[in-house]
Amino acid sequence: MLQTNRKGDWLEIIIPDEWKNKSVEDLFHQIWNCPRKLTHLFRMGKKVWLNGKPANWREPFGTGAKLSLQLFSENMPDIPATYLDVPVLYEDDHLLIFNKPPFITTHPNNPSMEKNTLLNAAAFHMLANGETGEVRHIHRLDRDTSGAIVFAKHSFAGALLDQLLEKRKIKRTYVAIVHGMITGKNGTFSKPIGRDRHHPTRRRVSPTGQEALTHYQVIKRDLASQLTYVKCWLETGRTHQIRVHFSDAGHPLAGDLLYGGKAIFPRQALHAAKLEFTHPFTEERIECYAPFLDSPPIFKDIDLYRL
Structure with missing residues (x-):
């Protein structure tokens, strides 16, 4: 598990021994497989610092170095925020996992007309907690399907979670x-x-x-x-x-x-009863169980924790 700390708009990562001979370039390309456009944005925008100064992207880290990434923005969400009573299964600075009730759409097809989707609820949840940024869903659930669903709180988390999904590493x-x-x-x-x-x-x-x-x-x-x-x-x-x-x-x-x-x-x-994946920043193993929400119940005598 990686040691990370949030400092304002920045995420600080303490470089582990296994990365000491790696560089920022290696990290973005080989370990995170970050999309080229986003990598370019971080490089040109000087959004990556090493030991308190703009990083040399090809210089090896060394042991114990402090890598800082400017991940968090003050951009307001580009979608209306709507309060919905949706249980939260897991949350940190990078991602949010809801337990989606049935009969709610994951995201609006027409943002100006549809304002009661799970994405609207995610935007409200972030604003209510004093967070800003362009939250987005990583995968979808049908309107009438319930259960665990992942949202990214910023673009970099979204890119890394997309990679995990594409590589079938989100079970x-x-x-x-x-x-x-x-x-x-x-x-x-x-x-x-x-x-x-x-x-x-x-x-x-x-x-x-x-x-x-x-x-x-x-x-x-x-x-x-x-x-x-x-x-x-x-x-x-x-x-x-x-x-x-x-x-x-x-x-x-x-x-x-x-x-x-x-x-x-x-x-x-x-x-959607269970989600499992390795956190893209901390490398912590995330395992979420989503309790059944129907009243009266549909799924009877099922022990989620034995799935």
Whole structure:
């Protein structure tokens, strides 16, 4: 775990032994894989200092050096701030993890018209805590899906979290309830997913679609209701991925009318129950569990902490 300290607009990192022969350039390119545009902005804007002076980007750090990055700005959010009662699962100077209630959209498609999305709530949360900056979501959850979702509080955190997501280093574990009795204990869906040309929002399994990998494990079976509770985790993040894969397999999610489920719940029975990743700045292992929020409950007798 790295030792870091926030000092106003700057983040100070104490260089560990394993970085002593690295340079700022190595850190940005090899370790953080920072996008070129953002790297250029930090280089030209002299937003990186080493031991109290502007850094020489090619000079090795040495042990115990103090690297400072100007990460935090006083820019006001470019989206209206709206109070919504959304539980916070984890928060620090760089990121925010909400437990998203169902029936809330992750972000507005029309920012001037939609002001009750989770992104609006994130902007309000930051302002209420005296923080500014352009907060943004790292991934999405469908409107009717609940659970853990990550927001970046500044552009550099956003870039590094995007890299983790792209490299499949953010593990997202879901709980779903599907119709029918799934045979076997576990399995993987690997069929590609594309748009449904006959419906504006629906997706479908398609040989010309994008790669999609969904792993699942049966948690329990409800014989009386003919429902199976499953744990799912994703290798990719396609729109409606879990919903499409289970529907294609003949086990649509309960409550998911768009993909053939029956209206036994007020929404599709899908909850993002757990998030795991290594913090991009501190290298701390982050593990968040998102309690179920439905009242009356949809997911019954499930121990999140054993997923």
